[in-house]
Amino acid sequence: MKKLFLFSMLLTITLPINSGVRCSDFNMQEEAQRYYEPHHAYHLDRDRDGEACECLPGGSKYGSSRCKKY
Structure with a gap:
C-alpha cells in the first residue's frame, strides 16, 4: 500500500502541467x-487558427478592440 501511495505521489509531481500557462505569462x-x-x-489558441495569443505584441490581432482586457 505504501508503494502504491508513493508511486501515485511521484506520478502526480512529475506530470507536466501546461494548462496553467496563460497568454499573460508571455511578453510576445x-x-x-x-x-x-x-x-x-x-x-492558448481559443479561435483555433493556429496562432497562439494573437493579442500579444507581434500577434496578428495586437491592438484591436477584440483584445481589450476587462
Whole structure:
C-alpha cells in the first residue's frame, strides 16, 4: 500500500502541467507560439487558427478592440 501511495505521489509531481500557462505569462506572441507548438497548448489558441495569443505584441490581432482586457 505504501508503494502504491508513493508511486501515485511521484506520478502526480512529475506530470507536466501546461494548462496553467496563460497568454499573460508571455511578453510576445512569438514566445507563446514557441511554447504552443511542442506542448500542444490549445488553450492558448481559443479561435483555433493556429496562432497562439494573437493579442500579444507581434500577434496578428495586437491592438484591436477584440483584445481589450476587462
